[in-house]
Amino acid sequence: MAHGGRIAASSALLAAAAAAFVLPDWIISLATIAFANGLVVLGLIVMWRAGLVSFGQAMYYCIGAYAVALIGRWTGVTDAVALVLIGGACAGLVSFVVGFLLARYREIFFAMLSLAFSMILYGVLVKTESLGSTDGFSVIVPTFLGYAPHQEKLLVALYWLVLAVCAIAALLVDMYLRSLAGALAIPVRDNEIRVEFLGMSVSRLIHTKLVISGLLGGMGGALAALAVGHVDPNMSYWTTSGEFVFITILAGAGSVGSAFVGSLVFESVRSFAFAMLPQLWQMLLGSVLLLTILFLPQGLGSLIVRLGWRRNAGAP
Amino acid sequence: MSAPILSVRDLGKRFGSLIAARDITVSVPAQQTVGVIGSNGAGKTTFINMITGHLRPTKGTIHFEERDITGMPSRRITGMGISRSFQVAQIFPSLTVFDNICAAAAIGRAPKTFMGHVRTPLRSRESIAEAETLLELFEIARYRNRLAATLPQGVRKLLDIGMAVAGSPRLLLLDEPTSGVSIEEKFNLMQVVMSALRNRKITVLFVEHDMEIVERFAERVLAFYDGTVIADGTPTATLADARVQALISGPKVKGAVAHV
Numbered sequence: 195m196a197h198g199g200r201i202a203a204s205s206a207l208l209a210a211a212a213a214a215f216v217l218p219d220w221i222i223s224l225a226t227i228a229f230a231n232g233l234v235v236l237g238l239i240v241m242w243r244a245g246l247v248s249f250g251q252a253m254y255y256c257i258g259a260y261a262v263a264l265i266g267r268w269t270g271v272t273d274a275v276a277l278v279l280i281g282g283a284c285a286g287l288v289s290f291v292v293g294f295l296l297a298r299y300r301e302i303f304f305a306m307l308s309l310a311f312s313m314i315l316y317g318v319l320v321k322t323e324s325l326g327s328t329d330g331f332s333v334i335v336p337t338f339l340g341y342a343p344h345q346e347k348l349l350v351a352l353y354w355l356v357l358a359v360c361a362i363a364a365l366l367v368d369m370y371l372r373s374l375a376g377a378l379a380i381p382v383r384d385n386e387i388r389v390e391f392l393g394m395s396v397s398r399l400i401h402t403k404l405v406i407s408g409l410l411g412g413m414g415g416a417l418a419a420l421a422v423g424h425v426d427p428n429m430s431y432w433t434t435s436g437e438f439v440f441i442t443i444l445a446g447a448g449s450v451g452s453a454f455v456g457s458l459v460f461e462s463v464r465s466f467a468f469a470m471l472p473q474l475w476q477m478l479l480g481s482v483l484l485l486t487i488l489f490l491p492q493g494l495g496s497l498i499v500r501l502g503w504r505r506n507a508g509a510p
Numbered sequence: 511m512s513a514p515i516l517s518v519r520d521l522g523k524r525f526g527s528l529i530a531a532r533d534i535t536v537s538v539p540a541q542q543t544v545g546v547i548g549s550n551g552a553g554k555t556t557f558i559n560m561i562t563g564h565l566r567p568t569k570g571t572i573h574f575e576e577r578d579i580t581g582m583p584s585r586r587i588t589g590m591g592i593s594r595s596f597q598v599a600q601i602f603p604s605l606t607v608f609d610n611i612c613a614a615a616a617i618g619r620a621p622k623t624f625m626g627h628v629r630t631p632l633r634s635r636e637s638i639a640e641a642e643t644l645l646e647l648f649e650i651a652r653y654r655n656r657l658a659a660t661l662p663q664g665v666r667k668l669l670d671i672g673m674a675v676a677g678s679p680r681l682l683l684l685d686e687p688t689s690g691v692s693i694e695e696k697f698n699l700m701q702v703v704m705s706a707l708r709n710r711k712i713t714v715l716f717v718e719h720d721m722e723i724v725e726r727f728a729e730r731v732l733a734f735y736d737g738t739v740i741a742d743g744t745p746t747a748t749l750a751d752a753r754v755q756a757l758i759s760g761p762k763v764k765g766a767v768a769h770v
Contacts, residue, residue, distance in 0.1 A: 370628065372631060372632070373627065373628050373629065373630060373631060373632070374616050374620050374627050374628075374630040374631065374632050375624075375627040376628075377613070377631075378613065378617075378632075380602065380604060380605060381602045381605070381613050383604075384601075384603055384604055384605070385600055385601065385603070387596075387600050388600040388601065388602065388673065389617075390584065390585065391562070391588060391593070391594060391600070391674075392613075392614050392617040392618065392673065392677055393585050393588035393589050393617055393618065393677060394585070394617050394627075398624070399627075402624075
């Protein structure tokens, strides 16, 4: 982020945090879920820039969520920050392991293989009766460094936690995208042979991106599990992955902030559409995506760039 | 005489029953410019691919600056100072010319560790300065802000070679630098490339089909036939060799471009 971008992002963050005092509960809980999902989208953007689209990102989302739920159930750890970190770490570890295989594939093969992994997890969870099978099970009520809020206060505390995690993740990912390893995404997408013969390992570059997006996906899932208070196998189902890809297209891969803007817009449009047109809400959602592709092919995020928030917009 | 920068001994490569290269023994002193000629399938590219680590030789050894690099993976060999360009220019089409070179320069300068890659910025002061120098050296500075996808063929080739040079190699292998370039442009292109490489004191091996270019730019010529070197010497001597004329270049016709 250029200097101006950092200031804009910090003011947006402060405004979002302050909004908790004035906005009604339902909007805060909507925003909590939207920003948690935004983390998953941020992970997809990291891969998207290198030309990779994962149709199985929900697997990491689900792993993060189930990790939080299971640890809460088995060990009695209730600290939200610890749970989110553990959720992210579990998903990151899985992405590291499957990354050895996934990093060899590109395009549709990469998309389908990641989809297959997520559906295996879905299948296993559905068959596991001790974890509630298709019903899933509920997640403990989190505490925050010993502070145990309830009702509205819990809602706001979770909202702020999500904002804090998103802000840190956005900053770190932004730094990564500016580093050599991150900036080589476009060269990798363009011409792997050249990158290899310049002395850089393409599969290692891609493996790193997979782990980053796995970590982000896991943390997003962990936060969503805490916010919803319940986990079920649908978190790993392909429609969930599809939704994340949908938001990524809506958001565009232009900047880190677009992940959160896109996710917030998506959740809002879905809620309003559902309230206004209970039978046809998917059509409305589809139309929004169609219009975005037609008029903003670089996604909603390109609006941020156009507003001139990023002075160095050309930096890849 | 100093030790050779590249020393290849008894090199051979088999693909099943096909012998792509055999008994190649060559040593190249630093800063020499060597032309490599031979008809299609004579083993020129196999030879280059073995030096760059793209193919693993089935026999023989390759030493670079007195270190054994036989069978090393290509990334390590690149890191040691051997770089290559390609018959079909390998560039990043959706980046500008400047960003292409800058990325190459940044990779060449980055520490070869994972954290090094995460900590190094793409546009550091050194990589920008190196990119600027190379743009001037290869005379492509006026294309700096053009997307690489829109470049004419000759500029693509120059960019490809410029990117190979950005990693500061000591040995550069050019696989048909003038292929795909019109006859009128060829000499000019080679002139730019060779003076740039001399400026950087780089040892060069280039594969070339155009005998006039070989004669004009090489100090020494290796003639390949059937997987091995059949003649090795000054351009005049090699091109006058009876076997070379019979098998590769054809008898020399005055004023005509010998092409195989």
